[in-house]
Amino acid sequence: MGDMEVEKSEVKNKTVGEYMKLGIICTMINGFGRRGYYNTQEIGLGRELERQGHEVTIYKCVKKTGGESIERVKLGNTLSILYIPVSSFGAHGCLDTAVLSTDLDAVLCFADNQIFLPHIYRFCARHEIRMVPYIGRTHSSSGGVHGFAMNALFHLGTLRWFRRGPAISKIEEVRQELLQLGVKDVKVAPVGLDFSVMKSDFAAYDRAALRREFGLLPEDMVICTVGRMGPEKNPLDLVEIYQQVREQKPCKLLLVGEGTQSEDLKTKIAASKWKSDIVLIDRKPAPGMLMEAARRFNIDLASSWIVGDGSRDIQAGKNAGCKTALLCADVVPPKLEQDWTATSLYNFVGQVLCGKKEL
Numbered sequence: 001m002g003d004m005e006v007e008k009s010e011v012k013n014k015t016v017g018e019y020m021k022l023g024i025i026c027t028m029i030n031g032f033g034r035r036g037y038y039n040t041q042e043i044g045l046g047r048e049l050e051r052q053g054h055e056v057t058i059y060k061c062v063k064k065t066g067g068e069s070i071e072r073v074k075l076g077n078t079l080s081i082l083y084i085p086v087s088s089f090g091a092h093g094c095l096d097t098a099v100l101s102t103d104l105d106a107v108l109c110f111a112d113n114q115i116f117l118p119h120i121y122r123f124c125a126r127h128e129i130r131m132v133p134y135i136g137r138t139h140s141s142s143g144g145v146h147g148f149a150m151n152a153l154f155h156l157g158t159l160r161w162f163r164r165g166p167a168i169s170k171i172e173e174v175r176q177e178l179l180q181l182g183v184k185d186v187k188v189a190p191v192g193l194d195f196s197v198m199k200s201d202f203a204a205y206d207r208a209a210l211r212r213e214f215g216l217l218p219e220d221m222v223i224c225t226v227g228r229m230g231p232e233k234n235p236l237d238l239v240e241i242y243q244q245v246r247e248q249k250p251c252k253l254l255l256v257g258e259g260t261q262s263e264d265l266k267t268k269i270a271a272s273k274w275k276s277d278i279v280l281i282d283r284k285p286a287p288g289m290l291m292e293a294a295r296r297f298n299i300d301l302a303s304s305w306i307v308g309d310g311s312r313d314i315q316a317g318k319n320a321g322c323k324t325a326l327l328c329a330d331v332v333p334p335k336l337e338q339d340w341t342a343t344s345l346y347n348f349v350g351q352v353l354c355g356k357k358e359l
Helices: 042-052 120-127 144-156 156-164 174-181 209-215 236-246 262-271 289-297 312-320 345-353
Strands: 021-026 055-063 071-074 077-087 092-094 106-110 130-135 167-169 186-188 222-226 252-256 279-280 304-308 323-327 340-342
Touching: 021 077, 042 055, 042 077, 042 106, 055 092, 077 106, 092 340, 106 120, 130 156, 130 323, 144 156, 156 279, 167 174, 174 186, 209 289, 222 236, 236 252, 236 262, 236 345, 262 279, 279 304, 304 345, 323 345
Parallel strands: 021 055, 021 106, 055 077, 106 130, 130 167, 167 186, 222 252, 252 279, 304 323, 323 340
Antiparallel strands: 071 077, 077 092
16 A cells, blocks of 8 residues: 555554455356456455455355355465355355355455345444445346346345445446446446466467468458457447448457357357458457467567556556557546547547547
8 A cells, every 4th residue: 555644444443554354255157257267356456455465365156056165265375265156146146145254354345236245235234344345337238127127126235235335436437327326435446457367478489370370461450359248348349340440441350258249249240241350269268368369369569559448458558568548538537557548449449540630
């Protein structure tokens, strides 16, 4: 926390900077933070909290499929993760609070619109544990009756607890949604990244051979995106945007990731007039997907752009030696040491890749 003035916090009368026993809870079972995957946000946060002198336990729910037992993995001297098989409804895991330590000082919960959180709030209240939700979305990505039911359950249960205390949102857009829903105390903190899972030996591989394997020429400009192929990431829009760019400038599109919209994405690619210029790797490779893409396609990271809406994206780009662009609609965007700021992906593509000053 740096050289901060010592002050009393609201966490069991502890002072800022004093040792705390902390918990990080992830009830989502939709692949969020899976072992060996790049998006282990909770582990990145845990490592930083450990570095600051705290003891951290991560409670990660996984889908129960049989007679599995809880698995504990030690990640550091005072950092551990528990993989806990749980019953679930869709992506919503139901964590048995019996596995939680009663002497925790505070808990950060990757909450989003999870419906099985009120009993965790009550557990924390009974044991005087401060619980703060970390929220990246406020509504179900599913449509129809299922989505309606999930949203209704969220409003009747979890949202009421959000309104009782402080909350943290991943981006400003979600903060505004929460304020409109009656959550009065919301701060924005972009997600972190566990840099220990990033590959660093990509330069040792024969990138030219791998590039040829996927039909990419040395002179091809490659637009690459890595992430979940779900509605919250709008992967189908990427094909639309790429088609507009491709009409103006020769380039290839590389999509890396998987998700609920993977099949829809394949269908949209197949229907595109530029389908031969689009490469989809629909299974996420090992950790360090950015480095893996550079290795596979002989991408010059120094002349490449990493585009994202949070500090994790900017930090990852800087760490890999890329130029970085922050997507932010705020009048005064945050200073994350980004090289470029744009209000949307469409504007970034037009301004930077196509050279248009006004869009």
